[in-house]
Structure formats: structure tokens, C-alpha cells
Amino acid sequence: MADEKTTASDEQLNDPSRREFFMKLGLGSLGIAAAGTAAFSYQYLEPNVLYEPSPVINAGKPDRYPLDSVTLDVNNGIFIVHSQEGYFSLSAVCTHLGCLTAWKQELGIIACPCHGSKFEENGKKIEGPAPRPLPWKRIWLNDDGDLLVDRSTDVPPLARDSFVRV
Amino acid sequence: MAKTDSSKTMDQYFEDLQQTRVWRSIFRSGPGSSTLKRALAIQQNVFLHLFSTKVRVRVLSFSATWYLGTLTLGTFLVLVATGIPLMLYYHPSVPQAYADTKDLQFVVSSGMFLRNLHRWSAHAMVFLVFAHMFKVFYRGAYRTPREFNWVIGVILLLITLLLSYTGYLLPWDQLAYWAITVGSNIASAVPLIGNKIHFLLLGGNAVNANALLRFYVLHCMILPLTAMFFVAIHFWRIRKDGGLYSHGSEPATMKAATANVAAAAKEAR
Numbered sequence: 227m228a229d230e231k232t233t234a235s236d237e238q239l240n241d242p243s244r245r246e247f248f249m250k251l252g253l254g255s256l257g258i259a260a261a262g263t264a265a266f267s268y269q270y271l272e273p274n275v276l277y278e279p280s281p282v283i284n285a286g287k288p289d290r291y292p293l294d295s296v297t298l299d300v301n302n303g304i305f306i307v308h309s310q311e312g313y314f315s316l317s318a319v320c321t322h323l324g325c326l327t328a329w330k331q332e333l334g335i336i337a338c339p340c341h342g343s344k345f346e347e348n349g350k351k352i353e354g355p356a357p358r359p360l361p362w363k364r365i366w367l368n369d370d371g372d373l374l375v376d377r378s379t380d381v382p383p384l385a386r387d388s389f390v391r392v
Numbered sequence: 393m394a395k396t397d398s399s400k401t402m403d404q405y406f407e408d409l410q411q412t413r414v415w416r417s418i419f420r421s422g423p424g425s426s427t428l429k430r431a432l433a434i435q436q437n438v439f440l441h442l443f444s445t446k447v448r449v450r451v452l453s454f455s456a457t458w459y460l461g462t463l464t465l466g467t468f469l470v471l472v473a474t475g476i477p478l479m480l481y482y483h484p485s486v487p488q489a490y491a492d493t494k495d496l497q498f499v500v501s502s503g504m505f506l507r508n509l510h511r512w513s514a515h516a517m518v519f520l521v522f523a524h525m526f527k528v529f530y531r532g533a534y535r536t537p538r539e540f541n542w543v544i545g546v547i548l549l550l551i552t553l554l555l556s557y558t559g560y561l562l563p564w565d566q567l568a569y570w571a572i573t574v575g576s577n578i579a580s581a582v583p584l585i586g587n588k589i590h591f592l593l594l595g596g597n598a599v600n601a602n603a604l605l606r607f608y609v610l611h612c613m614i615l616p617l618t619a620m621f622f623v624a625i626h627f628w629r630i631r632k633d634g635g636l637y638s639h640g641s642e643p644a645t646m647k648a649a650t651a652n653v654a655a656a657a658k659e660a661r
Contacts, residue, residue: 276596324577325570340574 281378285365288313288373288392296329296336296347304363304375305329305336307347312389315365315375316349322356336360348383365390442627444635451636460524465623467517471555472616474510478503482562484608486601489564514556521552533637541629544622551619558611561604572599572607 283302291297291308298305298318303326305316318336320327325340335352336345344352349360361380367390368374400408409415410423421432431445450456481500482492496503525545528534534542561572576599580590595602630636 271592271595273595273602276602278596278598278600322577323574325574340570 282374282376284368285315285373285375287371288367288390298326298329300326302375302377304377305360306365306373306375309347309389311386312391313365313373314348314384314389315363315373316360317363317377317380318360320356321358321360322354327360367392442624442631444631447635448638451638456638457636458523458527460520460527464517464520464524467513467520468619468623470513471510471517474506474513475612475616477506478510479612484562484605486564486604489562489604493563493565514559518552518556521549525549528637531637538629538633538637541626541633544626544629548619548622548626551615551622555611555615555619558607558615561599561607562611564604569599572603576603 279302283299283304285299285302285304285306288308291306291313293308294310296305296307303318305318307314307316316336318327319325320338320340320343322338322341322343325338327336327338327343327345329335329347330337334347336347336349337343338356341355343354343356345356345360346352349362351359362383364376364379364381366374371392373390407423410419416422419433420436421429423429427446434440434443434445478496481496481503483489493507496507498504528542528545557572557575561568576590576594579593580586582589591597593603593606594600595606
């Protein structure tokens with residue numbers, strides 16, 4: 227009688243479906259734990275708060291920029307262009323690999339020192355390797371009469387009659 | 393008659409030392425230079441046991457490998473030995489990084505020596521890794537059964553390049569800043585997840601304080617530890633794949649040689 231019982235319980239222990247169940251349960255829990263670790267690690271590596279400079283910068287009074295001039299703001303990576311029709315702003319960051327471009331007065335073009343891309347003063351691409359023109363940035367006058375530029379958003383090139391005028 | 397101490401040679405002193413209990417507790421193989429003892433000395437050492445217990449003199453000849461792998465390890469060890477002292481004076485922060493680098497160069501005693509040694513070893517390591525790869529390739533030492541070790545080697549090549557790249561930012565000068573700006577923008581050319589990689593690599597949208605700290609941690613902790621992990625596998629696999637590559641020791645060559653001998657014997661008969 228006792229022997230029979232032992233045999234029965236042995237059979238139960240060796241029941242492959244039972245082992246499989248626990249195997250799957252174990253592997254499943256490990257899998258969930260691994261997926262959770264991966265998700266938490268990813269979230270940890272992605273900063274939630276950035277202490278980067280504000281994307282909106284004050285470019286000062288418009289009269290700082292003489293007529294028919296292209297002025298590079300080195301620290302903020304933008305050009306302020308004062309044309310006959312008014313003011314507009316371009317990104318000075320090359321669309322190729324992010325170098326800071328510069329205005330070449332003698333050639334009348336914007337050129338990148340890293341890999342030789344060339345742009346017109348309205349951002350249009352003259353020569354690669356840059357894949358895209360220099361994007362325009364939103365520019366407006368605040369109540370104090372200062373020019374403000376939002377570097378975070380690209381805007382489509384403005385029509386000549388909608389440049390910022392003082 | 394017992395020998396007097398004064399008549400002992402240095403070798404005898406060393407042999408006596410090898411008999412002591414302390415020595416035997418550390419090096420278990422014991423004295424003697426029999427083949428067994430010498431094999432045990434390799435096999436029972438935590439560092440050396442990765443290698444084969446026996447090596448043919450022929451494969452240790454300079455022409456077999458030009459010692460390129462060993463030299464690469466040498467530069468890696470120099471980089472660790474010079475990199476750790478450099479860490480004692482370097483703060484990975486935007487206001488301090490450049491000034492610390494200049495201090496290391498001009499103010500700290502032997503700082504210039506350590507920094508330049510670190511720099512030149514880094515260059516040498518990249519060169520040696522490539523040379524090692526070419527030597528292995530042109531000798532055909534990547535073939536069966538060594539394919540997996542070739543793959544490990546490719547991973548080590550990438551780690552070497554990443555170590556150089558992350559180290560490049562640390563002086564925080566114009567060269568470093570723009571090199572990392574360009575390099576991280578190349579990473580964002582990856583389809584679909586490129587911008588995400590760029591953001592995670594820099595810890596922000598631009599090369600800034602977060603990027604400096606991330607590159608520092610990658611350069612000093614994550615990448616060296618990963619490199620050591622794969623180097624251990626790389627060395628261990630040399631033993632597991634039949635030792636250093638020698639043309640004469642390959643199964644096909646040996647089979648052909650045996651066949652030649654057999655044919656010659658037949659002819660002689």
C-alpha cells in the first residue's frame with residue numbers, strides 16, 4: 227500500500243507536463259524580469275530633464291545688424307540676416323554633420339569648414355555634401371523691441387514680404 | 393658533508409625557496425622542470441591557464457605571428473597603467489576638463505609623459521589591431537576551427553575604435569568638441585533609431601556636460617571592462633582551437649604530409 231503511494235508520487239514528480247510547466251514558469255519569469263530590466267535601463271539612460279541652454283535666444287536690438295549683412299552668432303549657432311526686405315534667421319549648423327558654418331563676406335556665401343558644403347545667404351544649398359538647405363528659424367520682435375529667435379523649430383523659408391521689419 | 397651556505401648558487405636559493413610551504417601554497421606545481429611540472433605551472437596559473445600548456449617552438453617564431461596579438465595586449469596594458477593615474481587629476485566636467493588636461497600637460501610631474509604615453513599607445517594599439525587582423529587574414533588563420541575567434545577579434549576591433557573615439561572627447565578642446573559633434577551626427581544616420589542613438593549617446597541634444605560624462609564613463613569603465621571580457625575569450629579560444637596557427641599543424645596539411653610519406657614508402661618498396 228505504502229509502496230503504491232510512493233510509486234504514484236514518483237510518477238507525479240516525473241510527470242513531464244508538470245516539469246514543463248515549471249520550466250516554462252521559470253523561464254517566463256526570467257524573461258519578464260529581463261524585459262523589465264531592459265525597459266528600466268533604457269529609461270534610466272534617457273535623461274528626463276536637460277540642463278541645456280534655452281532654445282529661444284535674445285539676439286538683441288535690430289540696429290545691431292547693419293543693412294545687407296549676415297551675422298553669425300557663434301554661441302547660439304544661428305545667422306541673423308538683415309536684407310533690404312527685413313530680418314530673418316537661419317540655422318548656422320551644417321545639415322551634413324553638424325559643424326558650425328560661417329559667412330564668407332568676400333564670396334557672398336555661407337561655407338562649412340569641415341567638409342566644404344556651401345549655401346546661399348537664404349540657406350539654399352549650392353554645393354554638398356550637405357543633404358539639405360540650412361533651415362530657417364522663427365524670428366520675431368518682443369515688446370522691448372529685441373529680436374528673438376526660437377532655435378528649436380524649423381520654419382519654411384519666409385516670403386520676402388513677410389520678413390521681420392522694424 | 394653538508395654544503396655551507398656560502399657555496400650556494402642563486403639557482404639553489406631559488407630551489408630552496410620553491411620548497412618552502414608558503415611558495416608551495418601559492419604555486420602548487422612544485423619545483424623541477426619535467427614536462428609535467430612545466431605543463432602544471434601553466435595549467436594551474438589563473439592567468440596562464442587560458443593558454444595552451446604546451447606550444448611548439450615553431451609557432452613561437454617571429455615570422456609565424458610577428459607577435460602582433462601580444463604587442464596589442466602590451467599596448468592595452470600600457471593604456472590601463474597610464475590611464476588610471478591620469479584619472480587622478482582629470483575631472484570630467486565642462487569647467488574643469490580642459491584646464492585639467494593642460495595641468496596634466498604642463499604642471500603635474502610626469503603628467504606630460506603619462507599623457508603622451510597614453511596617447512601614443514592608443515595610436516599604436518589601433519595600428520597593431522589592424523596589423524594583427526591583416527596578418528591573421530593573409531595567413532588564413534581565420535578558417536575553421538578559428539571562425540568564432542575571428543568574430544571575437546572583430547568585436548575587439550570595434551571596442552578599440554570606440555575606446556579611441558570616446559577618449560578623443562575628454563580633453564574638451566575645439567578638436568575634441570567638433571570631432572565628437574561630427575562623429576555623433578554620423579551615428580544619427582542610422583535608419584529609424586539614429587536620432588535616438590544620438591540622444592542616448594550624448595545624453596542630450598548637443599555635445600555638452602552629459603556627453604562628456606557619458607564618454608568618460610564609457611572610456612574608463614564600460615569599454616575597458618568589455619574589452620577585457622572579450623580578450624579573455626579571445627585568448628582562451630586560441631587554446632580551444634588548437635593553439636596558435638601554424639600551417640604545418642593544420643589537419644589537412646598533416647594528412648597530406650602523412651600521405652606523402654606513405655607514398656614515398658610505397659615507392660621505396
